[in-house]
Amino acid sequence: MALLRLRGVEVAYGGRPALGPLDLSIQPGESLALVGPSGCGKSTALRLIAGLEAPTRGAREADLTGPAIGMVFQSPTLAPWLDARANVALPLILSGAARRPAGDQAEAALAQVGLAQAARLHPHQLSGGMAMRVALARALIARPRLLLLDEPFAALDGLTRRALMDQVQALQAETACALVFVSHDLEDACYMADRVLVLTSGPGRLQAEVAVPAPRPRPDGFRGSEPFLGAVAAVEAAARQGWRAAP
Numbered sequence: 001m002a003l004l005r006l007r008g009v010e011v012a013y014g015g016r017p018a019l020g021p022l023d024l025s026i027q028p029g030e031s032l033a034l035v036g037p038s039g040c041g042k043s044t045a046l047r048l049i050a051g052l053e054a055p056t057r058g059a060r061e062a063d064l065t066g067p068a069i070g071m072v073f074q075s076p077t078l079a080p081w082l083d084a085r086a087n088v089a090l091p092l093i094l095s096g097a098a099r100r101p102a103g104d105q106a107e108a109a110l111a112q113v114g115l116a117q118a119a120r121l122h123p124h125q126l127s128g129g130m131a132m133r134v135a136l137a138r139a140l141i142a143r144p145r146l147l148l149l150d151e152p153f154a155a156l157d158g159l160t161r162r163a164l165m166d167q168v169q170a171l172q173a174e175t176a177c178a179l180v181f182v183s184h185d186l187e188d189a190c191y192m193a194d195r196v197l198v199l200t201s202g203p204g205r206l207q208a209e210v211a212v213p214a215p216r217p218r219p220d221g222f223r224g225s226e227p228f229l230g231a232v233a234a235v236e237a238a239a240r241q242g243w244r245a246a247p
């Protein structure tokens with residue numbers, strides 16, 4: 001049974017098509033990447049999946065209850081007046097948890113992303129990578145069944161980005177949540193996902209679906225392996241067919 005399905009969804013803004021029609025299903029525990037040229041509707045698709053926006057046409061069907069969805073955006077959107085611990089605890093407190101146990105849980109979540117020492121720091125004291133890890137801890141604290149990441153690493157340097165991708169995979173293995181990962185970077189998409197959905201230029205439709213038949217978390221040397229290189233080549237070929245050059 002799929003966690004979530006989009007059936008023939010289309011989104012238009014002011015009558016201008018922005019996405020679709022698009023069909024998509026997300027199975028429990030799987031990792032899905034959405035790639036496509038700028039403006040094709042990737043973020044729109046993610047907002048539909050999150051239920052933050054309704055489709056103009058088509059339907060969203062979700063089999064999600066409880067702490068269903070965690071989301072991390074390109075900028076970490078932390079509350080500047082709260083320290084890391086309080087930022088991470090916020091979803092629990094907003095859903096009615098008591099401050100002390102929520103704070104304890106937040107500290108454990110920060111330790112999981114390697115930030116045990118940073119619990120009392122405020123956002124302006126954090127590096128970009130640290131802030132992103134705080135946002136990740138916050139998204140995962142309620143143990144969602146589905147984690148949505150919208151270009152979360154785009155602003156980070158290459159090494160930090162790779163370390164964070166491994167960290168997300170480790171957390172995903174631990175929590176068994178499904179992941180939808182939006183990226184501009186075709187290699188990052190193949191690194192993170194079991195299936196890469198290549199969207200066309202806007203309004204984005206499915207151009208191709210490329211499987212990455214390899215275990216997660218990725219083993220050492222994965223980027224030199226045949227499944228990875230083959231998937232990247234297939235995604236690039238689909239992109240060459242379906243993406244118009246930006247005007």
Ligand SMILES: Nc1ncnc2c1ncn2[C@@H]1O[C@H](COP(=O)(O)OP(=O)(O)OP(=O)(O)O)[C@@H](O)[C@H]1O
Binds near residue numbers: 013018
């Ligand atoms: N709230 C909105 N009102 C009007 N138009 C919008 C709105 N949100 C998005 N759009 C338009 O819809 C299209 C898809 O936008 P979206 O942000 O989903 O694309 P994207 O693939 O995520 O882009 P990028 O990779 O550049 O982040 C774009 O043409 C954008 O201008």
